[in-house]
């Protein structure tokens with residue numbers, strides 16, 4: 001039995017997929033998003049090691065509670081622990097439980113045979129992917145996360161080809177992503193896909209700052225101001241308008 005490195009478990013998730021969800025946070029993430037509010041999940045191979053049955057014990061004890069929802073795995077970056085993820089979702093899928101993967105897509109390696117075989121197994125038992133697109137511009141993405149967005153955008157297309165529903169998540173940060181041009185480009189990219197079922201636009205907040213202090217780390221965004229809910233709502237409109245326009249012109 002594969003053991004996973006678990007950061008934490010939240011038993012009453014309401015924002016990580018449809019309905020009420022049992023949310024499992026896996027440890028480890030190769031990205032370094034400047035606004036990350038979970039830097040304590042970055043380090044791989046640390047924390048509690050648990051089997052699938054151990055992780056799911058409390059879910060199955062209260063299964064009726066999650067009737068309208070299911071299980072979401074997030075992180076960190078959950079696709080760093082593919083074997084554990086496959087075992088977990090395979091079990092849930094067999095039991096008719098809705099499975100949702102919240103990922104940045106950064107681990108996607110279409111030219112790696114071993115990865116591809118694992119991905120085939122995983123996405124055969126995944127109902128929904130919540131895909132975080134941090135920045136649509138590759139250079140800006142590198143500045144924001146320390147990685148290119150190439151794999152992430154390729155991953156979105158891969159899921160589209162597989163017919164797997166995705167919800168796009170995007171954080172608007174003043175002076176970084178909150179620009180008409182970038183939001184429009186994001187909408188246009190989304191319009192190249194046929195599997196986008198929802199779009200969450202979240203305002204940047206600084207609630208993670210204290211974690212950096214506790215970890216003795218410098219907060220990368222310093223005193224950058226938060227985005228307002230209204231700015232996030234208008235950004236969402238810009239993305240959706242660009243999406244519709246691009247879809248209509250096809």
Ligand code: SF4
Pocket residue numbers: 029030031032033035036037038039041075076077104
């Ligand atoms: S992908 Fe998520 S967990 Fe990883 S650094 Fe970015 S925000 Fe943090």
